[in-house]
Amino acid sequence: MNVVWFRTDLRIEDNLALEAARQRGEVIALYIATPDQWQTHNDAPIKLDFWRRNLLELEKALSRLKIPLVCAQAPDYPGSIEIICSALSVWQADSLHLNAEYPLNEVRRDHQVLSAARELGVEAVIHHDQILIEPGSVLNNSGEPFKVFTPFSKKCRVMLQLPDRAEKLGPNSSLGVPEAIKGQKPLEELGWPAPESRWTDLWPAGEKAAREKLKHFCSQPVAGYKQNRDFPALPGTSTLSPWLTSGVISIRDCWREATLSHSGEGPETWKNELLWREFYKHIIFHYPHVNMNKAFRQELDSLPWRYDENDFKAWCEGKTGIPIVDAAMRQLKETGWMHNRLRMITAMFLSKNLLLDWRWGEKWFMEHLVDGDFSANNGGWQWSASTGTDAAPYFRIFNPITQSQRFDAQGDFIRYFVPELSELDEKSIHDPGMLKPAEYPLPIVDLKMSRQRALAAFKNNKF
Ligand SMILES: Cc1cc2nc3c(=O)[nH]c(=O)nc-3n(C[C@H](O)[C@H](O)[C@H](O)COP(=O)(O)OP(=O)(O)OC[C@H]3O[C@@H](n4cnc5c(N)ncnc54)[C@H](O)[C@@H]3O)c2cc1C
Structure with a gap:
């Protein structure tokens, strides 16, 4: 059995951890809510509710692949490590797959999870799915990470090819009911904030909504992005950020769609913004002090x-x-x-x-x-x-x-x-x-x- 631990990668399309697990055979998907950690990280109720609604969509999409989604609750990250270990043992897992997150707390948590899994004899693999280029590989001529955006983005553009799409694989043989694990709870009972109905209309959940938004943006508005993006009264930007942040759409799909739109300067300017996103992820990875409430300078x-x-x-x-x-x-x-x-x-x-x-x-x-x-x-x-x-x-x-x-x-x-x-x-x-x-x-x-x-x-x- 192969386990995929979902976090801010709430999709099945072009998801590197999911595809790697599926290549190895039967898969169980796992999600662990950590309400105390959410509070420590100041996560907004509107964002947590967006996660909840996207998880419901993810559960449906996974069930079409006959992959069960098991949900559990721990107070915080140390608690989530215990749950992972319980799941790997109970399910007699062969491998564990996760997509990297780059803030320091998450990096530390994942190091601990990977070594705990390996101690249990489970193959544990981390995938760089959230970004276009693995942190540590975009360096200046002296082998140092960049501290300024423009040279970073130029180097990225030299390194970047049109990214491949994760392979489409067949479903599990059957949607079984995995044996219960520590902390397991129904998805709706994971300590979510009280939802407000207007949030659903403002920010519809699911990969379909995200893909339609991307397709629409790259079909026409992206052509005028350079001229329109600074005017808040115009629909000049993609408004894809909630889906990108929660991993409901892949960054590679965004890059690919913009590249293939062939509509002049607009897509190139938009891709530059995608590189700002990339840049800041590399910054928090290379300069841990910014994760500790400290100024970069x-x-x-x-x-x-x-x-x-x-x-x-x-x-x-x-x-x-x-x-x-x-x-x-x-x-x-x-x-x-x-x-x-x-x-x-x-x-x-x-x-x-x-x-x-x-x-x-x-x-x-x-x-x-x-x-x-x-x-x-x-x-x-x-x-x-x-x-x-x-x-x-x-x-x-x-x-x-x-x-x-x-x-x-x-x-x-x-x-x-x-x-x-x-x-x-x-x-x-x-x-x-x-x-x-x-x-x-x-x-x-x-x-x-x-x-x-x-x-x-x-x-x-x-x-
Ligand atoms: C003070 C401040 C706080 C910000 N906080 C966040 C945040 O919490 N989450 C967030 O996703 N963005 C943040 N941004 C960046 C940017 O404002 C938003 O990404 C953008 O407004 C989202 O709208 P959009 O999806 O229409 O962007 P578009 O213009 O369509 O850009 C496409 C995507 O590129 C990325 N992007 C664009 N601009 C930036 C940028 N300057 N830095 C990093 N990524 C960028 C986003 O993922 C965005 O969805 C912040 C910027 C500032 C100045």
Whole structure:
């Protein structure tokens, strides 16, 4: 018997661990929920519910291959290792297959699982399914990992071929009922948060939904990606991030589909974004300190961050008095997702204009994002706070009002998420001043003064 342990790879198509197990013979699929760990990692209820709904779809897809999905619950990662060992013994497994996850806790957990499995005499194999190129193999001429995106992406493009698709194999001989294991529970009883019905419409589960989205995006919108991707009121980006983060679609399928779309600059620009995703996964792998709440540029950990609860609350609630920031923060709360341009604007506003510790913002995003992903979120926050891998210097500070005028020129996005400003014209909506309605706040910070404050903080930092 061959066991596949599913985590953030909730699909059957082009799944390297699943295909490797199927090549060896009969397969049992295993999923272990770890609610205490979810809490420690600040996983958002909307994301956990997305996992639950995708697991239900995965169970159906696996049953068509006559592969049973066994679910179990442990409080945390150490508990999940005990469950794996129980499953391998009870099922007399020959092999265990898992797709690598790259944050440090997950890497440590998987090392322990692999050695525990091998001690039991089980062949244990880890597959690099989440990324295009295995970490450790994209290095500069001195054999070092890259610290900056552009040379990393150039090297990747030289190394990357059109990726192969995992082979399609036949089903198990019969859908048996595997013997019960430690911690086993029905899928619906794994400690999920209470679901909200609107989440299902916003983020439909399953591989079919993900593939249709990818096909649609690569059939036409990708051609205009370069021109449209920065405008939050336009459907200019793929919105595939929740499915990619949960592994409901494979990164190789995305790369392949974009390459085969042959529609000019758009797909190449989109593939560059897929490489940003890749880059941040390589960063957390090569630089473990970023997994420990530390700045990538550790000398910047001594910056005099502010810890003002009132300013933070106004930012979280979308009540800063800066319309584009407020619209973006409300989009996050209402939908579990935020446009990339707005993630940069809101993150820079928090870390530069408010000079609040970027880790507060990073945590808030994780607690609310349906696509919350440690590497992309940490990378995006550190890029915005200038503590990370950004090649540009710290004095790049977006002015949120200028950004708003440029990327939401008509104010359509603001009007949608901040309805109290909907009567304002396209000029005043970005910076209403005295034209603001009574219920909308005045700006909580002066943009000019706060920019100077941030510049001084970076300049005077004793490093
Ligand atoms: C402060 C901050 C926090 C972020 N947090 C996350 C997060 O938790 N999870 C997440 O998936 N992305 C995160 N991003 C990156 C990016 O904002 C989202 O991936 C993107 O908005 C998702 O929308 P999309 O699927 O339409 O992207 P598209 O523009 O269609 O891009 C395709 C895919 O490429 C990847 N991608 C695109 N841009 C980036 C990027 N800058 N960094 C890494 N991957 C990228 C995503 O997987 C995305 O789905 C963050 C960015 C910032 C600035």
